[in-house]
Amino acid sequence: MVAMNAIISASELASDLAAGSPPVLLDVRWQLSLAKAAGEPSFDGRAEYAAGHLPGAVYIDLDRELAGAPGTGGRHPLPDLTEFGAVMRKAGVSSRTPVVVYDGGQGWAAARAWWLLRWTGHPNVRVLDGGLPAWRGELSVATPEPAAGDFRPEPGARGLLDADGAAALARSGVLLDARAGERYRGDVEPVDRVGGHIPGAVSAPTTDNVATDGRFLPAEELAERFKALGATDGSQVGVYCGSGVSGAHQVLALAVAGVPAALYVGSWSEWSSDPSRPVAVGPDPQ
Structure with a gap:
């Protein structure tokens, strides 16, 4: 799933939109609510979308359309792919049409959409670097009605880890x-349920992949960062996080650096819910 052109700058996107053959735009504004563990919903950005979005962008709900219902598979398990495909087609996504995804600037939600589309076979998906705050053009309040797309999800044989696969890869x-x-x-x-990490996993906070403005560090700097962590183009690399959202952002950063990586979607929310799974604590992988 490595893709050197996994991100696009606001100026590049503006040029593409002005060229007359714009990409499909998906607005995935979302932010994790720590209260979600108590049953409260996460912030989903729908009101912000209605107040102003990139012209032509379609709103996508991360909790309901990019993830399944929380349960034994974690807080953000994979969505039903038949339903996901229907959502993408309704948004105008076609297999031969470029897609650009953006969020409110953190990049996590946009990366989740990017990862899902890439893993299910879309060949041309990019994330707006820096999200909506990086955009300098006008915004729209109109709700678009795009022509239906033809995208049919075809999950890849690689790029996805389950709990056993994550445990094995850590070793x-x-x-x-x-x-x-x-x-x-x-x-x-x-x-x-419990703190700590998967035994053998290396700490690599995804927040260290971006500058203070939320944009990714240059590819060369990212490559050096991941090399220091043992992740290079020649190694088998996997990523997990709390529930498979910020981990997708890490996979995106690795793609920018030229390093393919798989995502453990269930992540710590799935791993820690199973008392039979070992838990390591402290600063070392163990």
Whole structure:
């Protein structure tokens, strides 16, 4: 799933939109609510979309359209792919049409949409670097009605890990934990049953992939960062996070750096819910 052109700048997108053959635009504004563990919904960005979005962009709900219902598979398991395909086609996504995804700037939600589309076979998906805050053009309040697309999800044989695969990769390759360091160490755990990390996983907070403006570091800097963590183009690399959202952002950063990686979608929310799974704590992989 490596893709050197996995992101697009606001100026490049503006040029594409002005060229007369615009990409399909998906607005995936969303932010994790720590209260979700108590049954409250996450912020989903729908009101912000209605107040202003990129002209022609279609709103996509991460919790309902890019994930299945929370359960034993974690807080954001894979969506039903038949339903996901229907949502994408309704949004105008076709297999031969470029897609650009954006969110409110954090990049996590957009990366989740990017990863799902790439893993299910779409060949040309990019994330707006820096999200909506990077955009300098006009916004629209009109709700578009795009012509139906023809995209049919075809999951790849690679790029996806389950719990057993993540455990094995932590020993045989490189498994990166994209959460904050304090959650990796087990110092705090605001959402899941227990703190800590998958034994053998390496701490690699996804927040270190971006500059203060939310845009990705240059590809060369990202490559050096991941090399120091043991992740190179020649190694087997996997990523997990809390529930498969910020981990997708890490997979995106690895793609920018030229390193293919798989995502453990269930992530810590699935792993920690199973008392039979081992848990490591502290700063070392163990």
